[in-house]
Amino acid sequence: MNRKQMLKDLLVADPAVEAPPVELRPADAGGRRIPSGAVRAMGIDLSRLQDEAKRAEVLERESRNGQAVLEIDPASVxxxxxxxxxxRTSDADYRRLVESMSASGQQVPILLRPHPExxxxxxxxxxxxxxxAAAELSIAVRAIIRPLTDAELVIAQGKENAERRNLSFIERAMFAAELEARGFDRATLHAALAAHPAEMTRYxxxxxxxxxxxxxxxxxxxxxxxxxxxAMAEFAAADGALDPVVGITETEDFRAxxxxxxxxxxxxxxxxxxEAAAEPAAAVSPIRDGMSFIHIEELDSGTRFTILKSAPAGLSGYLLGRLxxxxxxxxxxxxxxxxxVE
Structure with missing residues (x-):
């Protein structure tokens, strides 16, 4: 393609409009026209501009199709x-991820969609x-942007978790419950968690x-x-079962x-x-000496206290909370x- 056509393609919106003429030097002895230095430089610049325009078109097309990897400010996500x-960010795996991205950059892009609201x-x-991790390191995050419906988003979210780092059982259960609460049908839940109906029922x-x-x-x-x-779900379903647990979760030992x-x-x-609730009521006498519910064993390394099954319901939780x-x-x-002493 000659420079005249390049200039027309880049600068003229209407192809019927003629581009301005390009001034050339007189022909040499062989009859060829020799462009001046300025014209030659302009030709190089026009070629570069055309290449950049083509790359921009490809990038825009790939971005629309979810193929291009772009650098995005984490604050806009x-x-x-x-x-x-x-x-998400309180375990050792996350710290290793931050260290890896700090040393080697982000190797795998994330998937984003334009925010619907x-x-x-x-x-x-x-x-x-x-x-x-990118936000913590104050760097752009490499991402693929793809238009997704809500259902497509949660399915992609669930599949990526299954392929890269499996969620624990309770994380999968809570994810399923949240999707159900948001009105997604069972087919979407099964696809998002790659779970069969019986497993979904358990979740x-x-x-x-x-x-x-x-x-x-x-x-x-x-x-x-x-x-x-x-099993814990069965224990927790009993009336008042969670009462002693509250005290346990508030202790520093538990949190640490x-x-x-x-x-x-x-x-x-x-x-x-x-187990205490399952025993006959007569098996636990309210007037028994409290220490009869505790077994004390002296070991070489210390002293072991064991709360016996015959202890009143909630005693172990109460003692842990008071310890x-x-x-x-x-x-x-x-x-x-x-x-x-007097």
Whole structure:
């Protein structure tokens, strides 16, 4: 393509309009016209502009089709409306992700859609942790932008989680319950979690039995597994079963423990209460010496206290909740000056 046609393509909107003539030097001895230095430079610039215009067209087309990887300001991106992880940025895997992106950059792009309610903003389909890491590092996040319906967004969100980092059982259960609460049909739920109908029924049953505040307090508990979560759901369904658990979740020891340990603490309290409630009422006498419910065993490494199954319902949870206060009272008594014996 000659420069005249390039100039027409770039600068003339109407192809019927003739482009301005290009002044050339007189012909050389062989009859060829030799362009001046300025004209030659203009030809190079016109070629570069045309190449850039073509690249811009391709980029725009790929962006519309969800093929181009773009760099987006994390501040312009909002999370998905459906929460899938209980703790997105509080585990060791997230810290490793931040370190990896700091050293090597973001290797895998995230998926965004244009925000359906806020012009100029985006919404995450998947890649929340990479988005958070990019924001923490103050760098742009590499993303593919694709127009998605709500159903397409949650299906993409669920499939990416299944392929890259499996959610724990309780995270999948809570994700399913949130999608159901937002009105998605079972077909969408099955597609988003890649779950068969029987498994979906288990997810929803557990999510309904265990309150969200307790799930958030425990965390994802990746090692707990489906059978123990289902057993906990049965324990929690009994009237008043969660009363002793509240005190446990408010202790510093509970909050400082790993997620799987927090699960075990709650599970043990609920199991103890369930077993005590299943015993005949006559088996537990309200006038028994309180220490008869506790077994004390001296070990080489210390002293072990065991709450027996015959203990009144809620005793273990109450003692766990009071343990820190008792230790503080003991230390205060030890530190108090001793009165002389008269």
């Amino acid at each position: 909002d999370p998905s409306f459906a929460e899938d992880r209980i703790a 806020a012009a100029g903003r985006y919404q995450v389909a998947y890649g929340h942790r990479r988005l958070a 929803l049953a557990v999510a309904r039995a265990i309150p969200r505040w307790l799930v958030r307090a425990i965390g994802p508990a990746p090692r707990a597994g489906r059978p123990r979560w289902m 423990a790993p997620s799987d340990t927090r699960f075990s603490m709650v599970y043990a309290a609920l199991q103890c209460r369930s 820190r206060d008792l230790v503080t009272e003991f230390q205060a008594e030890q530190a108090a000056p001793k009165r002389p």
